[in-house]
């Protein structure tokens with residue numbers, strides 16, 4: 001039988017089949033030997049062993065895979081940030097965007113809690129960079145239809161800091177009652193409300209994933225010299241620099257610098273570029 005892993009807890013994988021049945025599965029020992037760990041979102045083949053149990057016997061090739069959040073086969077990532085508490089972390093959003101671009105996943109920015117405050121500056125910042133930005137409020141139901149339009153027939157992950165309202169938005173979209181918690185409760189308890197990655201099937205087709213919030217992320221798997229490719233607003237200009245292999249940091253005749261002067265690339269985005277670039281450069285040096 002074929003299915004998709006919707007949840008993983010304590011070494012068990014919960015596989016949902018096309019017929020809508022869910023099986024509690026263990027992974028075959030062969031995967032451990034080959035150092036393959038099944039991921040949420042994996043398309044798999046299972047063998048039933050009775051009583052709603054089974055084992056994962058095959059994992060189909062992944063279209064994409066992410067470490068943070070740990071999911072496979074995601075098409076779209078909705079990066080949720082908020083206009084109010086917790087304060088938006090622009091550098092983290094920029095890193096999440098690069099992370100998604102590297103994995104070949106379409107990122108979409110969602111600015112939630114518009115009922116409390118509006119941040120037109122953030123909206124403008126990411127629209128200028130070429131991304132879709134949706135202003136939403138889980139409290140008032142704003143932006144939900146706009147979000148839904150991105151989800152049909154796709155696998156979509158919701159990601160962002162703890163407390164931004166991922167589960168609240170998803171609850172409205174899926175009509176599932178997902179656990180949510182106030183920002184002060186989260187700080188008080190020192191943990192996230194959502195602790196597992198979980199995949200939900202949408203009645204209109206497609207799947208959505210709720211993920212726990214995270215606040216740190218390292219960019220991996222690319223070299224510093226490749227980074228510019230993952231900043232969409234830089235790609236065109238990057239071909240016009242005076243020097244081939246321009247790092248867009250301090251070479252003369254750098255066309256990216258002109259973009260910033262002309263307001264076509266935001267200063268904060270360029271700061272993020274430099275910070276990630278230097279970090280990647282360090283890793284490279286360290287590996288030598």
Ligand SMILES: Nc1nc2c(ncn2[C@@H]2O[C@H](COP(=O)(O)OP(=O)(O)OP(=O)(O)O)[C@@H](O)[C@H]2O)c(=O)[nH]1
Pocket residue numbers: 112113114115116136137138139140160161162163164165166167168169179180181182183186191192193194195211212213214
């Ligand atoms: N005013 C307002 N509050 C919201 C909105 N969306 C969510 N909240 C509140 O923000 C708090 C956090 O929401 P959650 O949905 O638990 O946040 P989360 O992103 O799932 O957090 P983690 O699961 O910890 O990663 C809750 O108290 C929600 O009621 C909104 O649009 N407006």
Ligand SMILES: [Mg+2]
Pocket residue numbers: 166167168179180193194210211212213
């Ligand atoms: Mg949550």
Ligand SMILES: [Zn+2]
Pocket residue numbers: 238241246247248249251253254255256257
């Ligand atoms: Zn350059």
